[in-house]
Amino acid sequence: MLRVATRSSIRTVIKSGIRGPSLISKFSSSCINKLAREGTLNSFIPDIKPLGQDKTIESNVKSETNRLSKTLNKFWEKVDVKFNENLRHYEVQLDGKTLKTPLGFPLSLPETKKQLANLVAHEWAHLPDLKVKTHSLPLTSITARAVDLRNINEQKDKNADMIAKVGNLEDIKINLIRYLDTDTCLIFTTHDEYKGNLRKRQDELYIPLIKEYEDFFTKYAKSVGNLLPNETDKIELQYLDCETDGLRGNKQSITTQNVVLHWLNQLPIYDLIALEKAILTSKSFLCGVTLLRSNVSDEYNLKTLYQLNRSNVDDYYHKTIQEIVEMGNLETIFQTEEWGEVEDTHDVDKVDWLRNLASAALLCH
Structure with a gap:
């Protein structure tokens, strides 16, 4: 008999955004005005490449990252990490010149990111002397994105063209929250699956994951002030049970959205x-937060x-990257165990998951 409501078909149907008025704070005035005119949070999400697609920035800025993406050839001999005493930052250098991001900013990392700077340098030092593919530099790519976002959004007179290329922090956070639905x-x-x-x-x-994050965001809401309507209220994550709920969408409450956005507003740029x-790798907000909680080292x-x-430290919530992969990729794991892997598809996906999650873990460490 033909199965009408499989889990994968339901997931396709329920791709819906955040709708309705919200108490979400820290919007820019342009966002608020647009929300008032059009009545939906989706109205001010920018027309950029959908989440999950390639975010490679196309730019004519003269930088090493752009040169590499266009020529695909190795053009340097020596890679170093230099500490800038004036800025108290670490800079990755190629043949004595500081590496630049796709938007032309120096790839300069804070004093606390010494390990990250050395790992980025390691990527450039160990690229093969042949046609170079952009995915050979996953850590450089994600680090450069953080540097570009930090510099663009810290400018007093923000460049609209550059923001269009890399994204606005407020819009990025709203898009991430949508993954909770x-x-x-x-x-x-x-x-019976x-x-x-x-x-x-x-x-x-x-089920333990849901309980953990209901407790986590409830404690956060109470620790920072009056984020819950009533003192006795708790965050409850809405979930979809295909056994009883059938073919319908899933949506978190406005209270949950507001608490999560407030938490996102506190994150350092590299952690964000x-x-x-x-999140883009696992298609799971909870897997993304789990990766942060398991790898951030700042006390x-x-x-x-x-x-x-x-x-206490001994009770800290922690999952390995392999455990996060299982949580986010569980259905595919069962499919391949029963039907086998598709060559150049499932094996490539496995490598992508590990590469992307490992890069994210190193960025926030």
Whole structure:
């Protein structure tokens, strides 16, 4: 018999954005005006490449990253990391010249990112002396995106053309929140899929995950002020159970959206871009946050942003990259176990997952 409501078909149908008025704060005046005119948060999300697609910036700025993407040839001999005493930043240099991002900013990293600077330098030092592919520099790519975003959004007179290329921070955060509605970890299959084994494994992984993040965001909302309507209220993540809910959409409450956005507003730029990469890879907001909580090393941020619902270091919430891959890719794992892998598809996806999540983990470390 033909199955009408499979989990994958439901996920396709429920791709919906955040709608309706919201108490979300820190919008620019242009965003607020547009929201008032058009009545939907989707109205001010910019017309850029959809999330999940290639975000490579096309630019005529003279920089090493642009030169590499156009020539695909190695054009340097020596790679170094130099500490700039005046700026208290680490700079990655090719043949004595500081590497520049696609938008032309120096690839300059804060003093706390020494390890990241050395890893970026390692990428450039160990590229093969033959035709170079852009995916050979995943860590440089994600780091350059963070540097470009930081510089563009810190400018007093923001360049509209550059913002169009790299994105506005407010819009990026709104787009990330939309993944909570279609989060793969918030969609449960029917009890008969794969003889019930898939649903059993989902229950084992996702139910504790949902409870963890309900507690996490409830504690955050209460720790920073009056973000919940009533003192006794708690964050409840809405999820879709295909066994009982059938073919319908999933949507988080306005309160949940506001609390999550408030939390996003506190994230350092490197952590935010790491979160973006993890979400785009896993199609899961909860997997993205889990990656941050498992890899950020700054003690103050761990206590105030990432482990605030945990009382001591030994109890900190942590998942390995392999565990995050399983949570975000569980249905595909069951499909390939039963039907086998498609050559040059599933094997490539596995490498992409590991490369992207590892790069995100190193960026926020």
